[in-house]
Amino acid sequence: MTEYTPVLVLAAISGAFAVFSVLIAPLTGPKRYNRAKVDSYECGIEPTPQAAGGGRVPVKYFITAMLFIVFDVEIIFLYPFAVEFDLLGWFGIVEMLLFIATVFVAYVYVWRRGGLEWD
Amino acid sequence: MSAVSVQAIVGAAPSPIEAPDVDYATISPLLIILGAAVLGVLVEAFVPRAYRFVTQIAVAVVGVVAAFVATVVVGAGLDTVDGEVTGRGGPTAMGSLSVDGPAVVTWAMLLFFGLLGVLLFAERRLDGGLSAFTSQASTPPGSADERHATRLRIEHSEVFPLAMFALGGMMFFASANDLLGMFVALEVLSLPLYLMCGLARRRRLLSQEAAMKYFLLGAFSSAFFLYGIAMVYGYAGSFGLAEISTAVSSQIGGQNLLLAGMALILVGLLFKVAAVPFHAWTPDVYQGAPTPVTAFMAAGTKAAAFVAMLRIFFVAFGGARWDWAPAVWAIAIITMLFGAIASIAQTDVKRMLAYSSIAHAGFLLVGMAGLTSGDGVTSVSAVLFYLVAYGAAAIGAFAVVTLVRDAGGETTHLGRWAGLGKESPVLAVAFTIFLLSFAGIPLTGGFISKWSVFAAAWDGGAWPLVVVGVVASALALFFYIRVVVLLFFAPPQGDGPTVAVPSPLTWSVVAITVAVTIVLGVLPGPLLDLVQQAGAFVR
Numbered sequence: 001m002t003e004y005t006p007v008l009v010l011a012a013i014s015g016a017f018a019v020f021s022v023l024i025a026p027l028t029g030p031k032r033y034n035r036a037k038v039d040s041y042e043c044g045i046e047p048t049p050q051a052a053g054g055g056r057v058p059v060k061y062f063i064t065a066m067l068f069i070v071f072d073v074e075i076i077f078l079y080p081f082a083v084e085f086d087l088l089g090w091f092g093i094v095e096m097l098l099f100i101a102t103v104f105v106a107y108v109y110v111w112r113r114g115g116l117e118w119d
Numbered sequence: 120m121s122a123v124s125v126q127a128i129v130g131a132a133p134s135p136i137e138a139p140d141v142d143y144a145t146i147s148p149l150l151i152i153l154g155a156a157v158l159g160v161l162v163e164a165f166v167p168r169a170y171r172f173v174t175q176i177a178v179a180v181v182g183v184v185a186a187f188v189a190t191v192v193v194g195a196g197l198d199t200v201d202g203e204v205t206g207r208g209g210p211t212a213m214g215s216l217s218v219d220g221p222a223v224v225t226w227a228m229l230l231f232f233g234l235l236g237v238l239l240f241a242e243r244r245l246d247g248g249l250s251a252f253t254s255q256a257s258t259p260p261g262s263a264d265e266r267h268a269t270r271l272r273i274e275h276s277e278v279f280p281l282a283m284f285a286l287g288g289m290m291f292f293a294s295a296n297d298l299l300g301m302f303v304a305l306e307v308l309s310l311p312l313y314l315m316c317g318l319a320r321r322r323r324l325l326s327q328e329a330a331m332k333y334f335l336l337g338a339f340s341s342a343f344f345l346y347g348i349a350m351v352y353g354y355a356g357s358f359g360l361a362e363i364s365t366a367v368s369s370q371i372g373g374q375n376l377l378l379a380g381m382a383l384i385l386v387g388l389l390f391k392v393a394a395v396p397f398h399a400w401t402p403d404v405y406q407g408a409p410t411p412v413t414a415f416m417a418a419g420t421k422a423a424a425f426v427a428m429l430r431i432f433f434v435a436f437g438g439a440r441w442d443w444a445p446a447v448w449a450i451a452i453i454t455m456l457f458g459a460i461a462s463i464a465q466t467d468v469k470r471m472l473a474y475s476s477i478a479h480a481g482f483l484l485v486g487m488a489g490l491t492s493g494d495g496v497t498s499v500s501a502v503l504f505y506l507v508a509y510g511a512a513a514i515g516a517f518a519v520v521t522l523v524r525d526a527g528g529e530t531t532h533l534g535r536w537a538g539l540g541k542e543s544p545v546l547a548v549a550f551t552i553f554l555l556s557f558a559g560i561p562l563t564g565g566f567i568s569k570w571s572v573f574a575a576a577w578d579g580g581a582w583p584l585v586v587v588g589v590v591a592s593a594l595a596l597f598f599y600i601r602v603v604v605l606l607f608f609a610p611p612q613g614d615g616p617t618v619a620v621p622s623p624l625t626w627s628v629v630a631i632t633v634a635v636t637i638v639l640g641v642l643p644g645p646l647l648d649l650v651q652q653a654g655a656f657v658r
Contacts, residue, residue: 091138105160112164 063115067107074103139213145193146216148186148226149294152233153287155182159280168272172243172250175279179237182283187230194223199654206657214359215300217430220653221499222294225426228507229293229419233286235514235628236415240278244622245521246320246528251409252278253320260323275318281311282415289423293430296658297358298348298384301427305344305391308423309337312416316408321528329407336390336400344387350380351435360435361658368438381436381443388431391424394480395454405473410529413469414517417476418510425483425502432487433499434658440490447488451584454481455591463598468520468531471602472513475557478595479509485588486572489579492655500650501568501575507646508556508564508639515632516553519546524619533602538611543618547606549633556636558599559592564639571647 081088081096088095110116143150159178166174197208197220208219216222243250252275258264288308295301317330352358354376355366367377386397393401405413436443458478465471486501523530523539523546530536540547556565569592573585639646 087136089138102157105157105164109160109164 060118063110067110067115070103070106074100141212145208145211145218148190148193148230149216149287149290151182151186151189152230152283152290155179155186156280156283156287158182159277159283163277163280168274172241172274172276175276176237176241179279179283180234183230183234183237183286187227187234190223190226190230193218194220194227197223200657206654207652209657210296210361214361215297216291216294217296217360217657218294219655219657221426221430221503221656224503224650224653225293225422225506226290228422228503228510229286229289231507232415232418232422232510232514233282235511235518235631236282236411236419237279238624238628239411239414239514239518239521240282242411242521242621242625245524245619245625249320250274250278251320251411251521252318253323256318256323256327260321278315278318278412281315285309285311285315285415286419289419292423293426295427295430296360298351298360298363298431298435299358301431302341302345302348304427305341305387308420309341309391312412312420313337315412316404316416318412319407319409322407325407326409327407329404332400333404333408340387340390340397342387343383343390347380347383347385347387350376350383354380360431363435364437364658367436377439378442381432381439382446384431385428385443385446388424388428389450392421392428392480392483393477394450394484395457395477398454398457398477398480401477402470402473405476406467406469406531410469410517410521414514417472417513417517421476421480421483422506422510425487425506429487429499429502430656433490434656444488444490447484448581448584451481451484451488452587454478454484455588456481456594459591459595459598462595466533468523468533468536469517471533471598472516472520475595476513478591479505479557481591482569482572482588483509485576485581485584488581488584489572489576490581491575491579496571496574496578497651497655498575498579499655500647500653501571503650503653504571504639504643504646505568508568508636511632511635511639512553512556512563512565515629515636516550516557518625518628518632519550519553521625522546522619522621523616525617530616533605534612535616536602537605537609538615539618540607541611542615546618546629549629551603551606552633552636554599554602556640558596560596562637562640564636564643566640567643567647568639 077099078096081092085092085096155178159175162171162174162178197218200206200209206219208217208223210217240250240252245251249269254268254273254275255265258268285308288304288306288311291304292301292308295304313330313334316333317327319326348358351363354372355363357363357366366372390397390400405417408416432440432443432447455478458474458476458481462471462474462478465474483502483505486498486505489498489501491498520529520531522543523536525535539550552563556563559565559569569588573588576582576584576588
């Protein structure tokens, strides 16, 4: 049981922090309401009203976020490799280069098809 | 873990990790298909718009054919393994893939389905020079934006690399030898399919609704599968099927964890094969998806998921078969009966084929429940044969659906199909052959495949399932015959159905699938020998 004590302590601290943050924010924070603040949360698009005729909504922010995730996931795999890159030798280097190349293919696709142009 | 041992680990000098020994020649079919998919993405990026569609077809066809040749070479070179049961080949890439007889046969089958699918995707003569896929899914149909896109010849050609990724995932799924690899494969095959379901040019909202439903229920079933994997890992301490099998037969630890894990994994896989009560997505998705995608999906997903299910439950959980077999029995019975009865009430051709697909999942489960191995018809060989015969007939039937059209695109209401026999006798005869194969009439592949799964089940003592299977077949036969009567003897409604004139692509798909269906019914020997020589799974 003793080996789980740090886990329980950490859980208690994070729980206490969450409760503390929620309770302290309305007490100490300024209250300035505006239109954006009372809107429901959507990533970069206006939740209402719908575009005229049910047509297109801008997805610029969405494309940028997707591209970010591609590189984010790449870094998740690169980071542990970079810390101990010598343990796997040449095999690891070649595998990692292949991995980076395939991620780069996705990037090239987005770049060539205009995903990086904001307007 | 105490503080002392943590320090001991941190303080130790890191020893080099042994590089895995990967036999690239053995897994070359998989690498070729995934390579073709990546190449397809680059084609999208660099080839000018006018040549893109044709280039994509070429890349996909060359990739599939090359992978098929590689599969044949790999299959011919598999070593025979003598154990309790005869097998061929074995694990490779540090045990993460098992390239054995059933895996190679499934690869060849999936590549065959993939080639037929690509030929259907490439059809552009049916809709005035446009493919079945919308170029801009967000433009309202018939709007000025869409006419503009059509005039500029903006076409959707990403469907080919997406299909290649899905095909690669299916091949990986059928040969993965550990649960983690299986989960990755499941996602690689599912994600492109979710997307492809929403790409229809005609009836776009129905198609997008289908994609959404498929995605939500598919993600739900993936979560079940993953939770089951976590529990089985907790029980066995490993993801490898061989290690899990050892743990199961030595009965270590609490059995409750194993039972819960097996149940969750079974639920996740039964979602994918569309067995009752996890079938609810099937009719909506099969109806809404573009028909070429439905054809590819109906044949490919079912084949990959069934082989993966057999591999997990025969290899890893073989020692606990008396715990899971009753569940498979129950699900097989309700799936066969529900699929047969529900298809009677359908008025839409695509929904009718979807319910028929559900019923066929039940028949395949009968083969699995037989649990027979050794000489003669085994459960694995019966299921493999069934998957080839069913897949070919399903792709053919959906190919026929793409050809019966009116002004609004495909006309799928069954009433509008009345009198097809007068309008296009060739097409009506082809559809009849597929229906008779679904029903299991002699001289079609469906008869031999039903006979082989029933034989496997009978030998394994699952005779109640065989009795229910025969009853369900008789029920379904009534419905299929009714459709055949409708095609040939019912008076046409109004002007009757119009049959579009396709390019040789769709015609060759119909011709090939008719030929396969009849050859498997008249001369099943070569394929039966092949699936029996493939032997058992090797872990």
